[in-house]
Amino acid sequence: MATGETVREPDGFREFLAARQAHLLRAAWVLTGDVQLAEDLLQTALVKVLPRWERLARDGALEPYLRKTMINTATSWWRRRWHGEVPSGHVPSLTARRGAGWEPVGGGAEFEAIDDRSVLGAALRALPARQRAVVLLRYYLDMSEAETAVMLGCSQGTVKSQSSKALAALRGRLAPAQRAQEVSV
Structure with missing residues (x-):
């Protein structure tokens, strides 16, 4: 697929995401340990699977193939030395914040x-x-x-x-x- 080329949304795409997105995001979070990276991972995997969507859905292999794509993508991300983000600070744990006199509203x-x-x-x-x-x-x-x-x-x-x-x-x-x-x- 060329850069800038638009792809028609396959039949059942929205329904699949409505039913499975939360589960797939949790799976992506287990792989990445980070909410934002999990969202990026799922989005990247969906983009990679999109050209094969209808065939995979017809064969009943859509979700296993998507999970495999997520695993392979996460693995390739962690093989890189630099991930493009630089930590800018440390957020103390709730225990440390409470020890410093901070108490959240509502407990x-x-x-x-x-x-x-x-x-x-x-x-x-x-x-x-x-x-x-x-x-x-x-x-x-x-x-x-x-x-x-x-x-x-x-x-x-x-x-x-x-x-x-x-x-x-x-x-x-x-x-x-x-x-x-x-x-x-």
Whole structure:
């Protein structure tokens, strides 16, 4: 497709997005650990899949192909050394803000959920791309080891070892945060 060329919206596109967008965004978030990157990932994958949309929809392979495209795109993004963004500062956690005398209106339950997601997002971003993909497919999309192996093009043994390593890394990163939260309560 040439730059600037317009593409006709395929039949069922809006209906598919209305039904599956939230689920696909959550899957993209598991891969990226960041809300904005998840939105970018889903949009990029949709653009890549759009030329094949009608054939994939007709064959019943649309969503698996879209997920595979998201995984491959996320993997290629993380292979690059620079992602085009430079952090401009650090936002302290809710616990640190409260310790400094800041108290959110209404008690801050919604902010605590955001902090929890931030901690999980950081832990997921620290995983290698392959391990993030295994976590997404096995524990978020509830695929079997065999299905995950087919989706990633590897053996079931690789899925098992990557899953084990990913869970150990997540436990190691999330356990200290959980202990710190329990101590501060």
